[in-house]
Amino acid sequence: MGGTIANRFLKCPETGITHRNTYRISKVPQNALSRNRPRVAHVTPWYLPHLGGLERHVEALSSGIKAFDSVILTPRMPGTAAVESPAPNVRIHRFGPTKFPDATPSGAFGRYREWVPRFERLWNLRGLLRDTRFDVLHVHRPPIMELAYLAAKWGTVGALRPLARRFNRLRVRNVPRVFTDHGFFVHPYPISGLNMAWFMEWALTEFQHVICVERAGFSRATEMQRRDPSAFSAQVQYIPQPIDTDLFRPAPPPDSGDLIVGYTGRWERDGMSLLAQMAEVRTPGVQFLVSGGATEKDLARYGPGFQRAGVRILPNIQDMNRLSEFYRGIHVIVDFYRGDGTGRSVLEAMASGRPAIRIRSRDTHPVVDGETGILVDSDVESISSVLRELVGRREEVAEMGRRARSIVEQEYGFGTVLSKVEQVYRTCLSTP
Secondary structure, three states, X not given: OOOEEEEEEEEOOOOOOEEEEEEEOOOOOHHHOOOOOOEEEEEOOOOOOOOOHHHHHHHHHHHHOOOOEEEEEEEOOOOOOOEEEEEOOEEEEEEOOOOOOOOOOOHHHHHHHOHHHHHHHHHHHHHHHHHOOOOEEEEOOOOOHHHHHHHHHOOOOOOHHHHHHHHOOOXXXXXXXXXXXXXXXXXXXHHHOOOOHHHHHHHHHHOOEEEEOOHHHHHHHHHHHHHOOOOOXXXXXXXXXOEOOOOOOOOOOOOOOOEEEEEOOOOOOOOHHHHHHHHHHOOOOEEEEEOOOOOHHHHHHHHHHHOOOOEEEOOOOOOHHHHHHHHHXXXXXXXXXXXXXXXXXXXXXXXXXXXXXXXXXXXXXXXXXXXXEEEEOOOHHXXXXXXXXXXXXXXXXXXXXXXXXXXXXXXXEHHHHHHHHHHHHHHHHHOO
């Protein structure tokens, strides 16, 4: 066992009780997983119960690639054990200090104080990496990405960029490193105002393999490589998200006089305010069924606006069978994210035979306007107009859903995608 980390006092936002937490870096028991099989260490920022597509992505890779063992390294959250084994070949190891999803202190001083636990988690992660045996390091998000965003926001502060690169570098033994880009390379710079190109270039030099789950991200990464092939040596591949097309399967649309519109993304995601406005507008013949990952802060912000006729909320569905039932209970899925790429929840709904309504952007694949869904402008009137039309065009909605299912089954099915990721791992092991 590693040494004890200093005590830290944290106040639970739900109960108001202050707890003393003592953290210890401990080795993952090596006999819990096979000694004779290669092992992948997945570094990821969130793992259930803060529900989101990233958790489901990591879960699909770790449990679905049977020839490898996986150790998932993720921050500790209230209500979770430090070590869990959800599958015979998977071990989850959470490191402290405990992270409350909605516990960011308010005010300028509070925001500065939040950096203390962030760096504590980084030190604990580094210690855990030293104490854990693995053959491939697979990073799904740089561990202190907030520093990179801060460096992009304060671009005139020259020292921040080198610091962001330094603190996000995970120094490990001589093992290959893989990075999966979950929208980082398609970061909506004109919308957010954050130019992250310098950090993307760092990722192309830091990792031996870069997997892009979006076509637009793959195009941007390969464009950077073409500009300077000698500088960016990573092997870049487009490998989409793996979707369980057996669990998320087609079913007859719900027998309802109203068009039922569903949402399952994170509540802090860009575009959530549009969904709140749509619920307030109350389009005739339309009901909203809202799930997705919501913190207490999110519920306090948006919950009161959803307490109205024609809107039902079922936040934080964690059971995958219940989530599959959720998709079967809607006619269409909406995603009002304004950037490139398509989120996992939309792909799951499309696999369930439900078309998607989303904001126009450069890359909306596999949402094709009029084929597998509808593209709209990012304003309430454009969205309301489309919903009013779809109320009376149920057969057309169902046909778009059938086409959506077909394209997800072909491109995103487990058999197709997991074999590609496994091949990346095997390439890592075979390359000196």
